[in-house]
Amino acid sequence: MTVKTYAVEVAGVRRELPVVQVGPGVAVALFNMLGDTEVVEEAAAALAKRMPADVETLVTPEVKAVPLAHALSRLTGRPYVVARKTEKPYMINPVSRTVISITTGKPQLLVLDGTDVPLIKDKRVAIVDDVVSTGSTLKGLSDLIADVGGQVVAVMAVFTEGSPRNDVIALGHLPLFKPE
Amino acid sequence: METYPITIGKITRHVPVVETLPGVHIPLVEIMGDVELVQAAAEGLVKHLPPETDALLTLETSPIVLAHAMSTICGKPYVVVRRKRRPYMQDPIIQEVESLTLGVSETLWLDSRMAEKLMGQNVALVFDVVSSGGTMNALEKVAKKAGAKVVARLAAFHQGNSKLPITFLSEIPILQTA
Numbered sequence: 035m036t037v038k039t040y041a042v043e044v045a046g047v048r049r050e051l052p053v054v055q056v057g058p059g060v061a062v063a064l065f066n067m068l069g070d071t072e073v074v075e076e077a078a079a080a081l082a083k084r085m086p087a088d089v090e091t092l093v094t095p096e097v098k099a100v101p102l103a104h105a106l107s108r109l110t111g112r113p114y115v116v117a118r119k120t121e122k123p124y125m126i127n128p129v130s131r132t133v134i135s136i137t138t139g140k141p142q143l144l145v146l147d148g149t150d151v152p153l154i155k156d157k158r159v160a161i162v163d164d165v166v167s168t169g170s171t172l173k174g175l176s177d178l179i180a181d182v183g184g185q186v187v188a189v190m191a192v193f194t195e196g197s198p199r200n201d202v203i204a205l206g207h208l209p210l211f212k213p214e
Numbered sequence: 215m216e217t218y219p220i221t222i223g224k225i226t227r228h229v230p231v232v233e234t235l236p237g238v239h240i241p242l243v244e245i246m247g248d249v250e251l252v253q254a255a256a257e258g259l260v261k262h263l264p265p266e267t268d269a270l271l272t273l274e275t276s277p278i279v280l281a282h283a284m285s286t287i288c289g290k291p292y293v294v295v296r297r298k299r300r301p302y303m304q305d306p307i308i309q310e311v312e313s314l315t316l317g318v319s320e321t322l323w324l325d326s327r328m329a330e331k332l333m334g335q336n337v338a339l340v341f342d343v344v345s346s347g348g349t350m351n352a353l354e355k356v357a358k359k360a361g362a363k364v365v366a367r368l369a370a371f372h373q374g375n376s377k378l379p380i381t382f383l384s385e386i387p388i389l390q391t392a
Contacts, residue, residue: 052327054302056301056302057301064302068278068294069281069291069292069293069294069328070291071282071285071286071291071292074282075286096274096275097274097275097278097296100246100275100278100279101278101279101282104246104249104252104279104282104283105282105286107249108249108253113247114247114249115247116246116247116275118275123234124230124232124242126230149230150247
């Protein structure tokens with residue numbers, strides 16, 4: 035079996051992404067930064083340069099964008115908060131929202147630990163993600179940040195996917211594919 | 215809120231103490247979100263990497279940032295084992311975790327595309343906190359199924375009394391109340 039791939043460049047680093055079917059009639063170029071230290075570091079450096087100067091806190095959804103948020107935080111000195119996908123027993127006053135994920139088609143919970151809320155409340159927040167596609171996670175996360183009194187001033191991602199969108203600071207764009 | 219001081223290198227954090235079972239209190243460590251602590255732990259742990267190490271192997275979620283930071287220092291790649299099956303996975307390695315925590319069962323997943331990278335490699339397992347060792351044993355089995363050899367077991371913190379073959383930087387007690 036030959037594997038179809040799609041060539042991308044992330045901040046000067048080239049990668050061949052496998053094109054995989056994720057649902058009936060839909061295939062995507064699979065971008066997975068986990069374990070790709072070079073891509074994470076180069077993407078973080080490029081996004082740091084484009085981050086609006088007034089951003090006070092970074093918020094990222096679990097899991098794949100977490101190393102990117104970590105690297106961006108290290109480079110910019112802004113703290114980062116991870117929105118978890120499950121409520122943990124140790125969380126204090128957790129705040130949550132449910133979104134429908136395009137990737138899995140299932141309802142997905144997004145949860146902030148109450149102890150992280152002071153980093154978001156009355157702060158200017160940048161959302162950091164690996165790929166912004168339909169924007170369902172983005173919408174849920176934006177609502178969640180607003181719920182706790184934060185103001186989303188920027189959305190930063192390595193790629194947008196599907197329809198191009200100008201509300202995201204991105205380093206590249208991924209098309210959707212038809213399965214063969 | 216009761217807190218307990220934990221230290222790695224020059225970084226000290228006063229972390230919350232939570233009651234996990236009646237009378238059993240543990241300091242709760244969360245390295246994710248704490249860039250300084252992760253950097254200090256990464257710098258401490260890379261010194262314990264055997265020279266023959268080819269790659270780091272970790273699992274989601276919190277230890278990912280530690281593996282990433284270690285990777286930026288030592289230049290070795292890392293692979294992340296998932297706790298959920300993802301839609302894109304093909305022929306994943308599936309490994310049950312034998313957990314000591316009552317009523318909680320867990321499964322680890324590694325996509326075959328990632329597993330292929332581990333074939334014949336010397337890997338170091340990377341954790342933020344190791345307590346019972348159940349998760350560590352499961353990750354070790356994933357490594358073996360992928361054809362890798364485990365050459366080190368590294369953790370930022372060790373919690374509890376179990377004697378495990380791990381290298382760690384800091385001990386976290388389990389606090390009992392009478």
